[in-house]
Amino acid sequence: MSTVIDRSQADFHRLAGFLPGHQTPWIADLRARALARFAEQGYPTPREEAWKYTDLAPLAGKHFQPLATRDEVVARVAIDDYVLDPQWPRLVFIDGYHVPALSMLPAGVSLAPLAEVLAQSPDTIKPLFTASDEARGFAALNTAFMSDGLCLRLTPNVVLEQPIHFIHIAHGGARPAASYLRHLVLAGRGSRATLIEHYVGEGADAKAGALTSTMTQCVLEEGAALEHYQLNEQGLSVYHFSSVHVHQSRGSRYVSHNVQAGARIARSDLHAVLAEPGAQCVMNGLYFGRGRQIVDNCTFIDHQAPHCSSRQIYRGVLDGESRGVFNGHVMVRQDAQHTDAQQMNSNLLLSDDAEADARPQLTINADDVKCSHGATVGQLNEDALFYLRARGVAAERARAMLVQAFAADIVSHMSAERVRMHLDALIAARLGR
Numbered sequence: 001m002s003t004v005i006d007r008s009q010a011d012f013h014r015l016a017g018f019l020p021g022h023q024t025p026w027i028a029d030l031r032a033r034a035l036a037r038f039a040e041q042g043y044p045t046p047r048e049e050a051w052k053y054t055d056l057a058p059l060a061g062k063h064f065q066p067l068a069t070r071d072e073v074v075a076r077v078a079i080d081d082y083v084l085d086p087q088w089p090r091l092v093f094i095d096g097y098h099v100p101a102l103s104m105l106p107a108g109v110s111l112a113p114l115a116e117v118l119a120q121s122p123d124t125i126k127p128l129f130t131a132s133d134e135a136r137g138f139a140a141l142n143t144a145f146m147s148d149g150l151c152l153r154l155t156p157n158v159v160l161e162q163p164i165h166f167i168h169i170a171h172g173g174a175r176p177a178a179s180y181l182r183h184l185v186l187a188g189r190g191s192r193a194t195l196i197e198h199y200v201g202e203g204a205d206a207k208a209g210a211l212t213s214t215m216t217q218c219v220l221e222e223g224a225a226l227e228h229y230q231l232n233e234q235g236l237s238v239y240h241f242s243s244v245h246v247h248q249s250r251g252s253r254y255v256s257h258n259v260q261a262g263a264r265i266a267r268s269d270l271h272a273v274l275a276e277p278g279a280q281c282v283m284n285g286l287y288f289g290r291g292r293q294i295v296d297n298c299t300f301i302d303h304q305a306p307h308c309s310s311r312q313i314y315r316g317v318l319d320g321e322s323r324g325v326f327n328g329h330v331m332v333r334q335d336a337q338h339t340d341a342q343q344m345n346s347n348l349l350l351s352d353d354a355e356a357d358a359r360p361q362l363t364i365n366a367d368d369v370k371c372s373h374g375a376t377v378g379q380l381n382e383d384a385l386f387y388l389r390a391r392g393v394a395a396e397r398a399r400a401m402l403v404q405a406f407a408a409d410i411v412s413h414m415s416a417e418r419v420r421m422h423l424d425a426l427i428a429a430r431l432g433r
Helices: 002-015 025-041 114-120 122-134 137-145 382-390 395-411 417-430
Strands: 090-094 110-113 150-154 164-169 177-187 192-200 210-220 225-232 238-248 253-260 265-274 280-289 294-303 309-318 323-332 340-349 355-364 370-378
Touching (some): 002 025, 002 137, 025 137, 137 210, 150 192, 177 192, 177 225, 210 225, 280 395, 280 417, 395 417
Parallel strands (some): 164 192, 177 210, 225 253, 253 280, 280 309, 294 323
Antiparallel strands (some): 110 150
């Protein structure tokens, strides 16, 4: 572990003068404190309860190096296969840096690459970095090395008719490359928007591998609504770690669609605070594992105010020797009376060697609530398979139909039709149809 820490400190000293906002004292101090926190603990280990089922040993011998400048980015990357709708506004990033030539910014919306904001008007977004002071592990590294990302600010009552599509491509090179992305979303009172975070790419050298670390902070003011997609389709040579922090005000609505279908190890942390009455939080998750993949989902919903509701439905499809983890925690504070919180995790094992670890948790400190949680782990229903086979459906097709039906319960809740179509094709490809 000391080697990892020493390398991170050396990288930081090498890059400090290139990182956006390095001339702003509070940003430099924020980065330095985050690096110090990482130096105290290093990478998380299975000895930590939240990482009990995810062993990061495959990372131990790798030195993931962030690119020093935007000039190192390879801009000649075809993105046609990654564009879900050519009419949608989009920001394209390669190995942690914005590529303006491939992006298409919307008119009339305050949307800009984070590096640009940190360089030109950093004080305007200083209050949005509150979660950074508590960051540990990969989130601390993200704060120390964040190179770019998106900064979206919605004025009160604005409604975006089209989703904003963020595309990050892990291209890398002959050495293990690291990308550290930070996204900030401030949804003003009564605003409405859809944001799609899309992570793709194999890394140029599969043996070298790549690391993608993202941190997204969303602040929803009174009555705001944000539909937030996270689609991870990165190659099996990539290690993907994402962290989302959401703060909700009165009457706001946050909907998360979290799809993990790529990376050798994928870890998703999602933390929502329902701070004022009437806030609603919905978390839909769908994850796939194959080969020796590890897919780890950790959620925490903090009910701090009365008359709030939350819904969590996560489903996993695991094949080969993969492992899927769901660690969901709902906290109901003492003042959060009349809370309505539901949580469910279901896992489908397609092989005898696949493994699912489900830990739904409820902590209730109020006495007038409606809460439930549960988890299931099982294989394909033999009666359903027999029913299809008896009606002339080939064995592999019958199997694929049942898996797609299992996943459709999550996909059907997505309002973006293009995303639904994309995921239907992705699932079909995974099942060999």
